[in-house]
Every structure is written in C-alpha cells, then in structure tokens.
Amino acid sequence: MDYSKFTLGLRFAMTSDSALTPEGCWNLVFSEVPTTYTLKTHLFGAWDDVARAESESAYICMFSNLPLNTGKEFYTQLRKKPNLLSYLTIYRPFIQNNLVEKCGKVEYLGETQEDGSVTGGDVSYGTMKFTGSIPQDCKKNMKCPSVLIAPDSWEGKFTSADAARHMMRAAARKMPMARIKAHLIADGGLGTLDALVCSVNGRYVKAVLEEENGQKTPLRYGVLPDETVVFESESLNKAQIDLALALPQNRGYHNYIIAAGGGVLPESVPGDISVTVLGRKIPAGQRNSSRIEYRSGAETVLEESRFDFRLNKADWLIILSRMQDESALLQNATTDTLLFHCRSLNKHVAVLAFTDDGQFFAKFDDAPPEPLATRSFDAAADELFQRIRKLLPQKKSRKAALPDTLISDQ
Secondary structure (H helix, E strand, O other): OOOOOEEEEEEEEOOOOOOOOHHHHHHHHHHHOOHHHOOOOEEEEEEOOOOOOOOOOEEEEEEEEEOHHHHHHHHHHHOOOHHHHOOEOOOOOEEEHHHHOOOOOOEEEEEEOOOOEEEEOOOOOOOOEOOOOOOOOOOOOOOOOEEEEOOOOEOOOEOHHHHHHHHHHHHHHHOOOOEEEEOOOOOOOOOHHHHHHHHHOOEEEEEEEEOOOOOEEEEEEEEOOOOEEEEEOOOOOHHHHHHHOOOHHHOOOOEEEEEEEOOOOOOOOOOOOEEEEEEOOOOOOOOOOOOEEEEEHHHHHHHHOOHHHHHOOOOEEEEEEEOOOOOOOOOOHHHHHHHHHHHHHOOEEEEEEEOOOOOEEEEEOOOOOEEEOOOOHHHHHHHHHHHHHHHOOOOOOOOOOOOOOOOOOO
C-alpha cells in the first residue's frame, strides 16, 4: 500500500481490559476528530504487527495524504483530546510515515469528503463520518491545572498502563480543560521494563534463552537511549539470568538494569559489564561491588525515568494505592516514595486507595483518607477528579467599575 505525503497513525491499546475492536477504535476517532484537518485524507487501518516485543498489542488508525504542515497542526490538535488519548498506547501513541510503512496487512477505508463522510474504501468501520469538535484552548479565566497520573499496577486487575488510561478518562470527563499526562510506575519487579522504556522512549527487543539441557525461554527486554539494557528476572532462575547477561546480540552494551523484584538476585556478572539490581528487599548479605549495585526499586525507577522533571511541571500528582486497613494505613513503599517527591517539590497530591474487598478511599494532600460510596473503579476515579476540581483556586472575574455619573462630551 502506498502512502502519499505525510501519514499519521493513532495506536489504540487493544488490551483485554479495553475490549476494543477495530470498529470501536474508528468510532472513537470519528466522534473525536473534526473535519478541519481531514478533508481529502485517505484512511487506513491495520494491526501493528511490527512491535511484537511490546507488552500491549495495538491497532492503528491512519490518516494519509496530509500536507506536512497540516499534519503537524493536526497532531498538535489531537494532543489536546484527553478522552481520545486515554485509549491509546502509553508507548508511542502516535507514529508517522517510517513506522506506518512497516505494517503488514492494511485495509483502506476511503477518502474524507467535505461533509466529513468517508467514501470509496474497501472496508467500512463504524459511522464513517467525522463529527468531532476543535479542542478548546486554555485561557486565563479558565481552571486549567496540569495533572500527572502515576498509578502503580493493581495486581490481578490492572496493569499500570491500564490504570493510567482509566484515570486519564476520568480526568477528561471531570476536568476537561486540564493538561493530563501519564507516567508508569513500578517497584523494581513486574512492570519495571515498561515503566522505563515508555518514559524515556527506549525500544523493546525479544530474545530466546537456550539452556544446556535444550530448554528455551522467551525473554522480552528493553534498550534505553543511553544503551542501558533492562530486563525483568522475577520469573527467571539463576542460569537464565546469566544467559540474559551474555546474549550475543547485546555485545557492546556494558550497563544493565535487572528488575529482580522478589526473585533471584545475581551474585556475579560477566567481566565487561556493570549491573544495577532492583529488588523489593535486598538482604544484608548482598553487598555492592565495583560491578554490581543493589538498589531500592521504586526510587531507582523514578530516577531513571526522569519522574521529577515531569512532576515539576504538574500542579497535581494522582496516585493509585492499596489500602492496608481502614485506620488510614494506605502507604506502601512505592506510595511513600511518591509522596516524598511531592513534598520535596511542593506539589498537591491525590491518592485513590482501594481495599481487597472492593472499597475505595480518597486522600488529598495531608488530609486523612475519606471513604467513597462507590465500588466501581471508574466511578471512584470520577469522584476523585470531581473533588480535585472543587479544590482548585477560583478565578475572580474582573468587571469594569461604572462611574456614578456619566458626563457627556457634548
């Protein structure tokens, strides 16, 4: 399939949590995108079969035949659509020509007409007509806070990325003028790979670990822009960790981060590399050496992912945390670390806490947690952002004072 001029692709996260179909993706696009930048664009749809090492599969809605300047302005406007953004992948939500062209089977939906309808394609998805509006810019008299959503995973229910998208959607509903960003969080165990690769725009890689007995184990890992290799080892044994540190395809890479979580901690590494090992609890007997450093998981993930840089630009930080009991003990190690960073940078924080039996609590800054009536995660997130909206400083309108007496020039 030939793509003409500039092509922009929107990558929808097709996770089990989202339950999206290609038709559902296009219906979201048609309802959110105005015709302003889409006239005469050619629409294509394709499953992303290139990025197989990523943790999330993606379906791409593509806009082709865009003049370069129009495409850039179109991209800028889409970035102001928080509800639409909340359905996209956290890693590379938008892609352009060079990556779009690598997709395999591509379907042609047609060309956009002046009335917003799409005609002339080989397949039909959804309403096939653009009905969206141009996003409203934030003005001085509007409440337009910057919100950074940084939830940890909810084991057995949400990944960190799933939770972030749900909370972004709630923020878009209750605080439509807010500037919303997401940042994946992990504690040095599962989810660390995605948190680091997504935050600094690294790349995903796949490999196979083949042991002496012939057993083969797939490995998904990442390479960060500074050429640091990252992999999770919680499900690996010591022999498999040694193989991962000596993959032939990684010759020339000398710095590794191993997210060990609660798994095996390596005691030695090959002579030409240095390793940072992240664990939830590092035994006292595990001593740092010149080539192995054992570190706290949550703090290192925040440091490596430039969390403070993003938090410094935000007004509010939003955290998802497990509630240990109803006596206000909601902090775990990761939550403690996030709250410490908020206090250091003098930022507001809101915590949405949950219990194992399905209760939700909201905590704002240093106030104690308050129970929420709902037992639905989405409804609890809605209420959290509704309360934040009420806590925002009110802008006072300035009306020109009228004089008591009007004097005519005549």
